[in-house]
Amino acid sequence: MAVLPILLVVLYGLCLLFILGFSAGQWQLTRLALRAYKQGLPPAPPAPAAWPTVLVQLPLYNEQNVVERVIDACAALNYPTDRLHIQVLDDSNDATVALAAARVAHHVARGLRISHVRRSDRQGFKAGALRYGLEGNTDEYVAIFDADFVPEADFLKRVIPYFLPDAKIGVVQTRWGHLNENEDLLTRLQAFGLNAHFLIEQVGRTFAGFFINFNGTGGVWRRACIDDAGGWHTDTLTEDLDLSYRAQLRGWRFLYRPDIVAPAELPAVMDALKSQQFRWTKGAAETARKHLGQMWRSAQPLPVKLQATFHLLNSSVYIVIMLMALLSVPLVFVRAQYHEFKAVFQLASVFLLGFAPLIYYYYTAWRLAHPGKPLWRYPGFFLLFLSVSMGLALHNARAVILGWLGQRTPFVRTPKAGTGGPAKRRRYRTGGVGELVVLEGLLALYFAFGLAAGIYFDDFGLLPFHTLLTIGFAAICYYSVRDDK
Known part of the structure; x- marks a missing residue:
């Protein structure tokens, strides 16, 4: 058997394991937060x-x-x-x-x-x-x-x-x-x-005594x-x-x-959101680079160290999402041509259950923020949020990599429009339609191709993933072009 298909499957599996670990961390924080709410917040001092x-x-x-x-x-x-x-x-x-x-x-x-x-x-x-x-x-x-x-x-x-x-x-x-x-x-x-x-x-972190x-x-x-x-x-x-x-x-x-x-x-507007996301994701990677070693050398309890590691590495999930997304299209062809991987793909589908804690995590927050909204509104909105978050993966993964490499970049603040309309929004532009936006548009086409390939091969295992990726990257590209006018 060729080495390349095996490498694709192994790398994709490692990405799934990382997502599972990330999702498990969010599940733990959800359980801790619910315990905190059940116990009740400490009363306000006089x-x-x-x-x-x-x-x-x-x-x-x-x-x-x-x-x-x-x-x-x-x-x-x-x-x-x-x-x-x-x-x-x-x-x-x-x-x-x-x-x-x-x-x-x-x-x-x-x-x-x-x-x-x-x-x-x-x-x-x-x-x-x-x-x-x-x-x-x-x-x-x-x-x-x-x-x-x-x-x-x-x-x-x-x-x-x-x-x-x-x-x-x-x-x-x-x-x-x-x-x-x-x-x-x-x-x-x-x-x-x-x-x-x-x-x-x-x-959840406050309740458990984490950082x-x-x-x-x-x-x-x-x-x-x-x-x-x-x-x-x-x-x-x-x-x-x-x-x-x-x-x-x-x-x-x-x-x-x-x-x-x-x-x-x-x-x-999209360029304002992207400037904010760049600061947050790159800065988190820079802070992890600066403090992770010190955290593990400290006398903090092991649970605190583990949660701090999860906390500081949160933004690195975008690198994994981007890698997983890029691998998923050739994986459609591997699934179609190498039937000996069938058992492996069936096992991999179990790891997709790693997204279940994320559904629970965001649903709990949604209920707390909007207790009066009917349940049926949540699934579609969650999927749209997940899709757009995936669409930001290229932009944010680049920021994280720059942070880990220690490459210095200026602090670009997030422009605000106040109560003004489009004219005020355009007053402080942080960027326009550049190479990254073009790449985001091309990636939308790339994942649409993966979607079509799955339908052609009558293999729908990756269809939901490619649908979310296509919509997400197309949405990011659309908003970037729209807000450039």
């Missing part, structure tokens, strides 16, 4: 007699669509004004500067302590801005909100009390809400995925924790995940509260 000092940092770069909204929302925080300091960390080089200056001046005139902080360059990007803002500051706690967030007025008064009973709590992270979830299909799919992270993963991550925004740090962990580093695109692991390896505890929601805007 308000302190005297409120500690809080610094609110708003890192900005060219955000004229939303800059006034976030400044006004933070200026409306219901917290003692003599204990509150707001920093607008503005690295912009467009009209955002004037808009921010005007809103800061307005709130200064109202008696608020709010500063418009400007740097001579963008060294270190967001992490550099956060670090710069802390220089010379002595406030006890630091809240961070990205430009697309609109915190509720009582946010600080709900979060700060959780720090006070335990001096080792370094972060309180809250759940992200979605201001524009129902804007279109793209935003609904993003909300679907993010809800699983915030309603299942973060809850969790500060999500970059919508949370509060104890200043002593930031300093003890070495401050903000600029060597990864996920400075939040990096500092989270350094702090927890130093013994700090993180607390997550899904009942406190920080509303935010979801990217409504």
Whole structure:
């Protein structure tokens, strides 16, 4: 027998095993989260007699669509004004500067302590801005909100009390809400995925005492924790995940509260979503490269080490999905021509049950996020989400590989449209129809060919997979071209 068919089958089988392991990890987190909800969240501590000092940092770069909204929302925080300091960390080089200056001046005139902080360059990007803002500051706690967030007025008064009973709590992270979830299909799919992270993963990890991550925004740090962990580093695109692991390896505890929601805007165009996905997936790989060895050399319990490994390697699943997808088309011909593999393929079909925990994981999150929605709406939406996630595999796998190779890339922030229409969306383009989009279109045709080949050979084993891949890559290509206009 030829070596190539055997190699294809072996590699595809290894990919299935990886997916099974990934899916089992999500199943474990789902079970832990359900136990946490059944047990009930710890009650909120009482308000302190005297409120500690809080610094609110708003890192900005060219955000004229939303800059006034976030400044006004933070200026409306219901917290003692003599204990509150707001920093607008503005690295912009467009009209955002004037808009921010005007809103800061307005709130200064109202008696608020709010500063418009400007740097001579963008060294270190967001992490550099956060670090710069802390220089010379002595406030006890630091809240961070990205430009697309609109915190509720009582946010600080709900979060700060959780720090006070335990001096080792370094972060309180809250759940992200979605201001524009129902804007279109793209935003609904993003909300679907993010809800699983915030309603299942973060809850399950917190309940079990595993490491969790500060999500970059919508949370509060104890200043002593930031300093003890070495401050903000600029060597990864996920400075939040990096500092989270350094702090927890130093013994700090993180607390997550899904009942406190920080509303935010979801990217409504494909290039904005891709820039966000690139940062998250590449940054996670960079952080894994930086901390996995240290985690396994630490004195953390074995379950914590295993979950941390699963956590840090999450984004690497896109490499496996991409490899599995590319192998699946020639595998149609192997299935048709090499009947001696029939038993192997039957065994492989058992491993496809590895997707069952993912169905359970996302269904549980969907129920928690939308308790009133009828069950029949879930299957189709889940399959569409799975399809589009597969369609992002090429883009995200490339980001992960760059992260593992240690190749430095600039921090490209996710542009926000605010309440504006297409003109405001086009104001901050992060890319256009380039080579990657062309490749995504070609891959849609490649998987359509695999779909047709399966029908031709009367072999429908890979038909569902090729259907999802064809739709997913076609959708990503379509949205990329549509949003380029």
